[in-house]
Amino acid sequence: MKKNDNNKTGNNKAGKGVTKLPSMAVNVAGLKLSNPVMTASGTFGYGLEFAPYLDLSRLGGVVVKGLSPKPRPGNPGPRIVETPCGMLNAIGLQNVGVDAFIEEKLPKLRKVKTRVIANIFGESVADYVLVAKKLDGARGVHAVEINISCPNVKKGGMSFGVNPKEAARVVRAVRKATALPVITKLSPNVSDIAEMARAVEEAGSDVISLINTIPGMVIDIEKRMPVIARGIGGLSGPAIRPIAVRMVNEVYNAVSLPVIGIGGIMNASDAIEFMIAGASAVQVGTASFVDPQAAEKVVDGIADYLVRHKMSAKKLTGSLQK
Template sequence: MSAVDLTVKLGPLTLKNPVVTASGTFGYGTEFSPFLDLSTLGGIVVKGLSLRPRRGNEPPRICETPSGMLNAIGLQNVGVDAFLQEKLPALLPFDTAVLANVYGEREEEYVQVCERLEGARGLAGIELNVSCPNTSRGGMQFGVDPVTLERLVAAVRRVTSLPLIVKLSPNVTDIGEPARAAVAGGADILSLVNTFTGMGIDAESRRPVLNNVVGGLSGPAIKPLALYMVHRVAKAVDVPIMGMGGIMNAVDAVEFFLAGAAAVQIGTSNFLNPGGAATMVRDLEQWCSRHQVEKVRDLTGGLRT
């Protein structure tokens, strides 16, 4: 088997391979050390960080659905300062790109969190979460209005020199519009998709399954929708894309590359198989080798229509 070149370059961000774990599904990385060698991953996106610690929503805040899951965690996190003092240094020994996912209730909060992250040792980039459906303020509000989104991205761009990824919400009519707005604001990379707004109802109790009533749907159930959106965004803008939504194995990842993604993120799959992302790196290399693909980056946008 000949060696496959797995490196990918997404604008200013180079990854040793295109498999990255998705925010909110992989803690702060080290929790998963018992299950896989973190250095095998292309990157890790940590849980969404806010200026102050957040407790998140009351349980139940997670439930299984046919081919997926609903969550309404509500951005529980340690806050940016504890991340910088405790969580980020713990990742320094690992040879992987650490990306901070940032959340704010107001534009000013996004800016303040990013200011604190600037210059942090061991941080490879910032992913702005403008697409969380599980909070009463902030999050998705920023991602669904192109004017607000462009202003927010531009405000963050002014305070950070790190590679800037903007994570788009799928809860829009045409995802090409926020994609263009994020790029106009100064995004280097777009990541998509976040979860689709959904809900579960228990017929016996006649009550919502989630305490928050609504939540975000993820997992294989959303893969066809996510693939379409990556395809759509790849046609709308000219920046690299990180694709995600229901990726459970290396072949799913290849489908996202063909749709236009340069890298992929693995979310819900980590709950089923906590070491699975490392297996996907190995399987992807084997898939490329079997298909005479010398460089994984050659798959990006390779859909035959």
């Protein structure tokens, strides 16, 4: 049987000998994915770096490293440390800048048959708008994902993502700047995630993704110094998964927008958990550091599950029994 037989997605290795495979395709507010599995921003470079290790065209989408108006060198090292069931990072949003992304990375990336989602960030609303406008006309970009976990320099460095009014301001401005589907990526560092979700829905976001990392610290007790040069880093990996699943479920119940689940997805079971909680699609992050083929394995595992349960990916979303 060919990979594409009886399966709109073409991404299903499961069910050899089975004539009809459940559909893996999902339409996330106009962003049509062949299956619900994407890679998370900052953990998969610009996608192309992973081409030697897995078939990028088998992924629903690739979310590229966060893009800013100008290139950024990032923070000095050490900027990554392993933690129990996860890792801490303080990369400092290192990236090539939106222009170099469009000129150098995108021409190669658009040859790959997958969806490309550009993650964007800035230190002011004007930064976000500038990057969004440049990407709007760029062939091969299928959606933008707004990272609002960034310091707003005009507001004394407070993150856009912790204040519903500031978050809404960014989303409203980006919404006007692009015709592409707008995904807003929420920060978990708030006491009421549903309030943030409602604020960005009201401001015109098409989709909500969550969660970004949770601030943490690791100390070298011999040096009595933080291991990460910046002191604090963002915690990711399986350690944060139950928090992320809870937040996805709260957001799913609070808004009518589609939700993308992120946080500690290491395998298909983890991804399925997010979908049952309400996610229409998922992103695989830290797992790609452990196994560069992790995202592709998640696609296969979801396919197996859907065959076993005789249901489509779409039906899985929000199927949590009370």
